[in-house]
Structure formats: C-alpha cells, structure tokens
Amino acid sequence: MPARISILYVDDEPQLLELGRQFLEQKGEIVVSTAESVAGARDMLANKPFDVIVSDYQMPGTDGIEFLKFTRYQYPDIPFILFTGRGREEVVIEAINNGAEFYLQKGGDPLPQFTELAQKIRVAVDKYRAIRDLRKQTFVLEERVKELACLYKLAEVISPQGISLDEMLNTAVAVIPAGYQYPESTSARISFRGKEFSTPGFRQSVWNQNFPLFIDGEWVGAVEVSYTGEWSDAGNAPFLAEESSLLGGIVRLLENSIACRVADERLRDSCGIGPHPVPDTASPPLKSERDLRLAAEKDLRRSRESQELLLREVRQRVKNNLHTVHDLLALQSKYIRDDKVLKTLQESQNRIKAMALVHEILYQSPEITSVDLDLYVKTLAKSLFEFYRSKGKEIVLRTDISGVALGVNTAIPVGLIINELMSNALKHAFPERTTGEIFIRIRKKDRNISILFRDDGAGLPRDMNWRDTRSLGLRMVFSIVEQMKGTIGLDRSKGTEFSMVLEERK
Structure with missing residues (x-):
C-alpha cells in the first residue's frame, strides 16, 4: 500500500x-496539516517533513x-502548488x-476545484517520489561501482609475484579508503603478526x-577502517550498511593472498630456493622428495582455491551492480508514459540482464572461469519468453549447444x-501465427x-537492407x-x- 501523502496547506482563510x-x-490517502x-x-x-505544499497567493505579511x-x-x-483566487x-x-x-485558481463550486487540486497533488507527489527514489538508486549504484573498483584494484x-608480503600489504592498505562513501575522511590500517601498515x-x-x-584458522591480525572527519548526524553513521560487506570482502581477499604467499615462501624455503631459513628444531625439515611433492601440491591447490575465491568475489560484485542498474531502469520505467521510451528502457533491462546472467552462472558454477553456454542460452531464453509472452501463442525453442564452454x-x-x-524473433517473427x-x-x-x-516465422522483408537497418538490436x-x-x-x-563465425576472445 502506498505511503499516505503529507500536505502542508497554507491559507489565511x-x-x-x-x-x-x-x-x-x-479517501484516507492524504494527511493535511494547515497553517494560516x-x-x-x-x-x-x-x-x-512534507510531501507537497499547497499555498494561497495573497496573504498578510x-x-x-x-x-x-x-x-x-x-x-x-x-513540490509547490499555488492555489489562489488571484488569476x-x-x-x-x-x-x-x-x-x-502547478498554478490552480480557486473560487466557485468547491467540489470540482478540490477534485482538481487532489489530482494535481497526486501527480506532483508521484514525480517527487520518483525523483527521490531515482536519486537514492543512483547513489546506491555509484557506491556499488566505487566498491567494485576498490575490489578490482x-x-x-x-x-x-616478485614483491614481498610487506610490500603487498603496504600497497593494499592504500587502496581501501577509495571504496568508501567518504574516502577523503577515511583511513585504514592492516596489522599482521606484529607489523602495521x-x-x-x-x-x-x-x-x-x-x-x-585468520590464516589456516590462526588469528594473525586485523583490518581496520576509521572515519576521521567531522560528523554531526547522530542518527546515522558515516559508514553505509553495505560497507561492512565490502570490508568483509577485502579481508577474504587479503586472507587468501597472504596464505598463498606464506605457503609459497615456505615451499621455496623447503626446496632450497632463495635464502635458507634458520633451522627450527620444533619443526623438523621435510626428509623426502615425496614430502616435498605433497607439500607443493597442497600449496598449489591452496593457491588455486584462493584465486577462485577472488574471482567469485569479483563476479558477485559485478552481478550485483548490473542488477542495481537493471532495478534503476525498472524504477524509471514505472513513471514513463511514452510507449516508445518505455519499450527502449525495457529492452535495455533485458540487455543488462543478459550480461548479469553470465556472472550469475559463473558465481554458482564449480568451474569459475568458463560458462556452460547451453545452460546460459536456455536460462536467457526462459527469461525472454516470459517477457515477450503472447496469449494464445506457443513458440518453442530447440538448441544444439552441448559441450560448449x-x-x-x-x-x-x-x-x-x-x-x-x-x-x-519473439517480437516480429510470428505476428499472425499461434505456433x-x-x-x-x-x-x-x-x-x-x-x-x-x-x-520459421514471417522472415525479414525482401526489400529490407538488413546490413543498413535502423534497428538498434x-x-x-x-x-x-x-x-x-x-x-x-x-x-x-x-x-x-x-x-x-566469431573469434574467441582471450
């Protein structure tokens, strides 16, 4: 149920x-506060706060x-509506x-004038709420893009490879503030085994x-983010709720990267590559080639798992941001009355959904680097068939795509x-057919x-130059x-x- 409209009505009568x-x-949909x-x-x-102001023109003072x-x-x-007898x-x-x-003239029979006023109020408030929601969604989108850029960086x-763990942590900490709402007033610190960056x-x-x-279940340090600017809004924090999730993602990436580097250094030391470690009597050196091979396999497996987790994190962020753009267009489309503009927005939503679907399948798939194209096409088709569904029509899809990734x-x-x-095809190929x-x-x-x-539909017109068409698609x-x-x-x-015939991109 839509929220009730709050009006400030000002008149000296x-x-x-x-x-x-x-x-x-x-009718119960409007709440009026009055001032003389x-x-x-x-x-x-x-x-x-008020949703709209209705005011007379000629008042004392x-x-x-x-x-x-x-x-x-x-x-x-x-929104401001001038409602006056001065014409x-x-x-x-x-x-x-x-x-x-709006400017409305009052006087005469009150029923038609207040009916028109109520209609103008609804129009003004719908527009106001749409703009407000659009700004909120735009802000959310901008913040998600910042977070995504931070994770990519x-x-x-x-x-x-080739840089030390200390160098990596020192570079990484400088990246963190850019993902936050107020980067100029945000600072960060990474502590790791007694060192601070x-x-x-x-x-x-x-x-x-x-x-x-945590590395291998052992607590080794922490990542801290602090807002150091002035803040007067006691009811809200300078951190957005989503920024807690961002910091969680940063920590997971760091944990896996640190674990890989620690494992790599241990493997190099065990294989005699680089400086020899100081003997540790509590941890006897590996004694056989088999032990070395098993340790190497374990570390390589951990490295692969870490890279997969990193990719999944980024894929999830990309998918979420594409869905945010999709939802933003959906919000705009609610207030579009022009059928051509509405159609263009809806088609743009479908294109964004097609891109987001790739990342969604990758995120859910055990194989993080490639997309099962048969699954992708069938999932995409299901969405498009539902979107373009025509009553009484039975359009079927057949595919031959097995084994393509x-x-x-x-x-x-x-x-x-x-x-x-x-x-x-769904829009134009079957205009007068039910199958x-x-x-x-x-x-x-x-x-x-x-x-x-x-x-197997009607086909493109014979006289149409299909290579020089006005169709955006x-x-x-x-x-x-x-x-x-x-x-x-x-x-x-x-x-x-x-x-x-296309060439696969690297």
Whole structure:
C-alpha cells in the first residue's frame, strides 16, 4: 500500500482550510496539516517533513510567491502548488518561473476545484517520489561501482609475484579508503603478526570498523577502517550498511593472498630456493622428495582455491551492480508514459540482464572461469519468453549447444547477440501465427565459434537492407560481430536464418 501523502496547506482563510482538509482527507490517502500564515508554515516545515505544499497567493505579511522562493531555497525538492483566487497572468508566470509545479485558481463550486487540486497533488507527489527514489538508486549504484573498483584494484595489487608480503600489504592498505562513501575522511590500517601498515594519519575514532585476519584458522591480525572527519548526524553513521560487506570482502581477499604467499615462501624455503631459513628444531625439515611433492601440491591447490575465491568475489560484485542498474531502469520505467521510451528502457533491462546472467552462472558454477553456454542460452531464453509472452501463442525453442564452454570475455558478447536475435524473433517473427520454432546451434573448434540462429516465422522483408537497418538490436549484433573479427550471413528463404563465425576472445 502506498505511503499516505503529507500536505502542508497554507491559507489565511480558516474556513477554506478546514473545507479543503476535509475533502482531501476523505479517501484516507492524504494527511493535511494547515497553517494560516507563512510564518506558521515555516515553523512547521522546520519540524516535520512534507510531501507537497499547497499555498494561497495573497496573504498578510508574506505572499505566496515569496513563500515559494523561500521554499525553493530551503527545501528545493518539495513540490509547490499555488492555489489562489488571484488569476492575473503575471502571477502565473512568476509562480512557474520560480519553480511552482502547478498554478490552480480557486473560487466557485468547491467540489470540482478540490477534485482538481487532489489530482494535481497526486501527480506532483508521484514525480517527487520518483525523483527521490531515482536519486537514492543512483547513489546506491555509484557506491556499488566505487566498491567494485576498490575490489578490482585490490585484486591487482595483491596478485603480482616478485614483491614481498610487506610490500603487498603496504600497497593494499592504500587502496581501501577509495571504496568508501567518504574516502577523503577515511583511513585504514592492516596489522599482521606484529607489523602495521596504515594510510597517512590513521587514527581510531568513534566511527571504526574492525575485521580480524585468520590464516589456516590462526588469528594473525586485523583490518581496520576509521572515519576521521567531522560528523554531526547522530542518527546515522558515516559508514553505509553495505560497507561492512565490502570490508568483509577485502579481508577474504587479503586472507587468501597472504596464505598463498606464506605457503609459497615456505615451499621455496623447503626446496632450497632463495635464502635458507634458520633451522627450527620444533619443526623438523621435510626428509623426502615425496614430502616435498605433497607439500607443493597442497600449496598449489591452496593457491588455486584462493584465486577462485577472488574471482567469485569479483563476479558477485559485478552481478550485483548490473542488477542495481537493471532495478534503476525498472524504477524509471514505472513513471514513463511514452510507449516508445518505455519499450527502449525495457529492452535495455533485458540487455543488462543478459550480461548479469553470465556472472550469475559463473558465481554458482564449480568451474569459475568458463560458462556452460547451453545452460546460459536456455536460462536467457526462459527469461525472454516470459517477457515477450503472447496469449494464445506457443513458440518453442530447440538448441544444439552441448559441450560448449566460453570464458566471460566471449560469453558476454555472444549472450548479447543471442539476446538481440531472440528478442527480434519473439517480437516480429510470428505476428499472425499461434505456433512457431526458434532453433540455435553453436559449435566451437579451437578459437572459432560458429552460431546458427533460425526461426520459421514471417522472415525479414525482401526489400529490407538488413546490413543498413535502423534497428538498434541488429546494429548491435553487427558491431559485436565486427569487434570479434567475425562474419555474418542471412538466409531469408525459409523464415530468418543468421549464421556467424566469431573469434574467441582471450
């Protein structure tokens, strides 16, 4: 159930205020607070949030235009409706120029005028809430992108070989603040087995996050993040709730990278590579080649597991951020009335979903580096069939893709091609038929990928220059084929059949 609309209604006529309040509140969706002067309205605004302001123009002391200017300066986002008996053209122009959402003239029969006022209130508040929600979603998206960039950068600095563990930790700690809401006021420290690595000026404050570091079940240190700037909002912390999850992800990446390096150093020492360790009587040296081989296999296995965990962490973040973009477009589409714009937004959502699906399958798959294309195409098709479902139509999908696995850099563009061709077929291929078939065959040999996409529908018009089309989807397909150094052909003899040969991306 939508939240009730909170209105501040300002007028110097008490009887009209009461009449308006009763009418607007009669359906239970609006709550009206009244003020008989601008001074009283200002006091109420300072103590309570409102969704919309409705104000008379001519009032003692301060008129409605001055009140509008004050509101736009102090509360720029609150919708303002001027509801007055003064109908002069210059007042209307001044009200609109100063940011009033609507100008309504009162007088005469109250029923139609308050009915129109209620309708304008709903329109103004819907727009206000949509903009507010859009800003929130945009902010969330920007923060998720920052977090993702932080994890990518961290993955870069902890991966190179040939640098010491101390150098790696010293570089890693400098990356952490950039993932937070206020990086300029955020500092970090990594403690590891008695050593500390921190950003300049690190100090613990009231606002502090702390996650322990464990290697092989042993506590070896901690990662701390501290907000050191000024903060006056006692009801909220400078850390977002999601930033606790970010720090958890940072810690997991560090734990696995440290474990790999420690294991690597131990292996090198055991094999006599590099400086010899000081003998440790508590831990006798390995005595046989078999022991050395088993230790090497164990450390290599741990290294692989660490890399897989790192990849899964990044894949999950990418998937989450793509879903955030998808949800942002979905939110915008709720307030779009133009069918063409709405259609474009929905198609963009499907493209984003196609990309996110690659990362979702990778995250859930035991094989973290490649995508099972048969599973991907069937999952994507299920989503598109549900989206374009037409009552009374039975369109079936047949595939021949068994045994094809692609890396993420190839799976995403191939997925976008399938998404566009299948969307076009579901929209246009079967306009006057209740049944139809879409067939997809994909083969991979060495680095060459062949794709055949066919539908038995109406086919593209004979006089259509399919290589120079206005369709964004087909233009996108041609662009991807060109980027992948491929070729594409079209057979229009029976329905529509596209055939492509692409080069796998490294």
